[in-house]
Amino acid sequence: MRRILLLGGASEIGLAIVAECLRDGAADVVLAGRASSPHRADAELAVRRAGARGVEWIDFDAAEPASHPQVIAQVFTRPVDIVIVAFGLLGDAGTWRDHAEAVRVAQTNYTGALSVGVLLGQAMRAQGHGQVVALSSVAGERVRRSNPVYGSSKAGMDGFYLQLGVLLEGSGVRVLVVRPGAVRGRMTAGRRVPLSTTPERVARATVAAMRRGRRMIRVPALFGPIMGVYRHLPASVAKRLAF
Numbered sequence: 283m284r285r286i287l288l289l290g291g292a293s294e295i296g297l298a299i300v301a302e303c304l305r306d307g308a309a310d311v312v313l314a315g316r317a318s319s320p321h322r323a324d325a326e327l328a329v330r331r332a333g334a335r336g337v338e339w340i341d342f343d344a345a346e347p348a349s350h351p352q353v354i355a356q357v358f359t360r361p362v363d364i365v366i367v368a369f370g371l372l373g374d375a376g377t378w379r380d381h382a383e384a385v386r387v388a389q390t391n392y393t394g395a396l397s398v399g400v401l402l403g404q405a406m407r408a409q410g411h412g413q414v415v416a417l418s419s420v421a422g423e424r425v426r427r428s429n430p431v432y433g434s435s436k437a438g439m440d441g442f443y444l445q446l447g448v449l450l451e452g453s454g455v456r457v458l459v460v461r462p463g464a465v466r467g468r469m470t471a472g473r474r475v476p477l478s479t480t481p482e483r484v485a486r487a488t489v490a491a492m493r494r495g496r497r498m499i500r501v502p503a504l505f506g507p508i509m510g511v512y513r514h515l516p517a518s519v520a521k522r523l524a525f
């Protein structure tokens with residue numbers, strides 16, 4: 283029986299990816315999220331409805347890296363076929379002025395993702411197979427003034443997971459970095475963002491990319507040419523843009 287681990291156990295995008303994976307056949311699913319998550323019951327129900335055989339919730343706080351070795355060891359007492367790193371905090375345009383909030387976003391999105399990534403790399407290499415999916419963002423490709431704390435944290439985690447994939451070549455473990463644009467859901471509630479997509483579309487693109495052995499995708503794919511231009515805009519032009 284396949285096993286799937288979702289770190290950020292109530293993430294809407296993460297749950298959509300789990301559901302898409304379950305279309306390929308049953309699996310046991312481990313949801314790892316905060317003990318305080320108000321979305322836990324809904325997440326467990328969604329995964330059951332999507333066809334999971336067994337569903338287990340384990341307490342996991344991305345901002346507490348000292349606890350991560352024990353969490354990962356607990357899950358890897360049996361092999362894990364797919365791990366989705368989906369936790370994250372968006373912050374907002376004012377986060378750069380708020381020391382405590384900026385550090386919390388960075389510790390979750392970057393230090394937390396790096397911490398589990400290091401442990402997953404070792405655990406999955408030891409078992410000799412598996413797929414890691416890391417949810418990054420196009421916001422990390424060129425950090426924008428509208429949310430530099432979030433963007434820089436995603437740039438850091440994205441770079442780490444791309445290289446983790448390179449370092450694990452030949453081990454049987456693959457790493458896919460997924461860079462969505464804005465995705466309609468809780469994280470972006472109340473914001474209207476052009477080219478926004480849905481968790482289900484991100485999930486379909488992710489599973490298709492896993493099958494093809496891709497290392498990085500953007501969703502929607504149109505962000506490929508857009509970022510190709512935006513990344514190279516002179517700073518004097520980029521700073522005049524509204525986002």
Ligand SMILES: NC(=O)c1ccc[n+]([C@@H]2O[C@H](COP(=O)([O-])OP(=O)(O)OC[C@H]3O[C@@H](n4cnc5c(N)ncnc54)[C@H](OP(=O)(O)O)[C@@H]3O)[C@@H](O)[C@H]2O)c1
Nearest residue numbers: 292293294295316319343344345369370417419464465469
């Ligand atoms: N939504 C977008 O527009 C978008 C676009 C690009 C990339 N992404 C990235 O995609 C990933 C998933 O986003 P989403 O849309 O699925 O957001 P979401 O539904 O808000 O899910 C994020 C999850 O992260 C969890 N989380 C936050 N801090 C945590 C911590 N310290 N420890 C453990 N879990 C923690 C939250 O837990 P609680 O349930 O306890 O709140 C929540 O379940 C994130 O990494 C996000 O940055 C999202």
